[in-house]
Amino acid sequence: MINIPKKPPPSYLVTIGIPFAMLFTVFSFQRVGFNLQDFRENLANRAIVTDPLFNPKWSWAWENTADAMVETVQIAILASIVGCALALPLSFYASRATNLNKYSYFLYKSFLNLVRTIPDLFWAMLFTVAVGIGPFAGVLALxxxxxxxxxxxxxxxxxxxxxxxxxxxxxxxxxHNQTVFTSALPQVLPNFTAYFLYIFELCIRASVILGLVGAGGVGRIIETQRIFLRFDRISPIIVIILVVVILIEQFSVWIRRRIL
Amino acid sequence: MNIPKQPISQRILKYTLTTAIVFASLWSAAGLEITIERILDAPRQIGILVGAMFPLDTSQEAIDRIIPKVFESLFIAWAGTVIGAIISFPVSFLAAQNVAVGAVSRITKQILNAIRAFPELILAFVFLPITGLGAFTGTLALGIHSIGTLGKLSSEVIEGIDEGPLEAIKSSGGSKINELIFGVIPQVMPTITSYWLYRFEINLRASAVLGVIGAGGVGQELINQLRFRDFPRAGTVLICTIALVLIADAISASIRNRIIQGKVVKS
Structure with missing residues (x-):
């Protein structure tokens, strides 16, 4: 018989965490009203959505989405450029390596965390109330x-x-400022460029849905058609959006390969 | 002093990029009709909105309405993540090149890519007429989108494993199933679990938003209060959401750290 060392006892994370996670899962499913029986019955009515969804009205979409799609791309371009430009100095204040003051480091870090907790569409809603409905609110949100x-x-x-x-x-x-400018900044500039392109892609995806709350872009058209359940008009818009998003992502991948 | 100059090709690239960025922003700003006056006026307008939110509405009635909605978002996010995790786990093995046959892996990957392409909100409003207004629709939308993202991430983890243990199992006479259970799963489980938690953090923000179109959660409450211009109550909704996200993020991040870095042994 070989002498195998005994397995260490499982940590509290496992002995308490897993049963708790399971209980929480059961509770969550109950609270969201998860019911496969109802779901199967509801699925019988899928024709209201799927019939029009798979009979796209292409001519309508071509005529009505071009302007809004351009607006979507413009929102994403402007917002990602301005947002990343503002973030560049802030990040140096929010890093221990370059901000020697413990308190101001903590303040900047908390500020960034706070901004991050609010979802993009919440920002859009707040800005539409503050500066009015339209793409400007969308730009501010992004x-x-x-x-x-x-x-x-x-x-x-x-x-x-x-x-x-x-x-x-x-x-x-x-x-200290000279040190940061000459030896910290050049080290992170390649990362900055890579992150910028990544954020630009995220912004394109996010700006598609801004219109649902009136913050401009192609979502505005989706929202009006959605209320009337015109899925025959929505499905070609979704396809156009997917194609544009994929093309822009390919473009961004191409740029990344060129400059990094 | 004699500092070598940057090579000419790099300088050209730098100037082209700068011009492109400036040009793109100007073109966008012009197209969106964003003027200097609007930009200068924005801080004042935002200040008015923030000012209108304070003091927050902390009446019993408001709290009784808002807190259940905030928790509903939490449940939607958790249930959606669990659906995504349970379904994406076996699928990710089919998508991994080193486990599945080439064709199966390629097809599964394409399916995952297709799922991932649709934002949660678009999935949600396609389901809305079928499954009705409420949390279930949101859960379904989050679950399906999570299958796409978690499947992709998990399959990449599986593709990055060390082949050594698999060979050891094979050479001691283990079957293909043995290889998966004793060779692959122990290696990938910590990373995949931490991706599940990470996805939960993302889903929590997404589920807060889903309410905007009536798919359950706190978003509905926020958009209603903003529409009725009840700013103190909107402020309460916002603060409660921020608190929930911060707390859930902190718990989830500490568990992820514990899983990835292991127990901290004090010496």
């Missing part, structure tokens, strides 16, 4: 959205930069 993501990604990248160049700059007698 600026907050890209600011939050870039702030998190970039500040964490700055946390993990190589301290060597910063020490070298400090040893030559440069001030």
């Amino acid at each position: 600026i907050m959205f890209s600011l939050a993501i870039m702030g998190k990604l970039l500040s964490e990248t700055i946390d993990s930069i190589d301290p060597g160049p910063m020490e070298a700059a400090k040893a030559t007698g440069s001030t």
Whole structure:
């Protein structure tokens, strides 16, 4: 008989966590009204949606979506550029490596976390109330959205930069700002570019749905047709959106390969 | 001092990119009719809205309405994540190149890509007429979208495993099933579990939004209060949502850290 060492006892995470997670799962399914029986019965009525969905009215979509689609792309471009530009200085303040003041580091970090907790469509709703219905509200909402993501990604990248160049700059007698500019910033610029392209893709996807709350873009057209259950008009719009999103993603992948 | 100049090709690239970015922003701003006055006026308008929210509406009636809705979002996110996790787990093995046959893996991957392409909200409003207004529709939409994203991530984890243990099992006479159970699953489980939790964090934000189109959760409450211009109550909804997301994020992140980094041994 071989002598196998005894298995260590499972941690509390497993002995308490797993039963708790299971209980919580059962409770959640109950509370959301999960019922396969009803679902099967409801599925019998799927024709109201699927019939028009698979009979797209292409001519209608071509005539009515072009302008809104351009608007969607414009919202994403402007918001991702402005959002990432604002996030660049903020991330340096929200990183331990470049912000020596413990309190202001904590403030900037908390600010970025707070912006990140509010979902994109909530921002859109708030801005439509504040500055009026239209694409400007959508741009502001996506600026907050890209600011939050870039702030998190970039500040964490700055946390993990190589301290060597910063020490070298400090040893030559440069001030803190000079050190950050000459030895921290160049280290993270390639990451910044990569994140920017990634955020631009996210913004394109997010800007499609902004119109549901009146913040401009192609979602506005989807919303009006959705209320009247015109799925024959929605399905070609969805296809057009998918094609545009995929094309833009390919373009962004191409740029990334060229410059990184 | 003699500092070497940047190579000319890089400088050209730099100037082209800068011009492209400036041009793209100007074109977009012009197309969206965003003027300097509107930008300068925006902070004041936002200030008015924020000012209108305080003091928050903390009346018993408001709390009784809002808290259940906030928790409904939590349940939708959790149930949606569980659906996504349970279904995506076996599917991800079919999608992994090193486990499944080439053709099966390619087809499964394409299906996952197709699912992932539809945002949750679009799935939700397609289901809405079938399954009706309410939390169930939101759960379904989140669950299906999560199958796509979790399936892709998990299959990539499976593709990145160390082949050594599999060979060891094979050489000691283990079957293909033995290889999966004793070779693959123990290697991928920690990462995949942490992806499930990560997806839960994302789904929580998504489920908060779903209410906007009536698919359950706190979004419905926010859009209603904003429509009726009841700003103090809208502020309460917002604060409650932020609190829930912050707490859930913190718990989920600490469990993820524990799973990935293991127990911290104090020396």
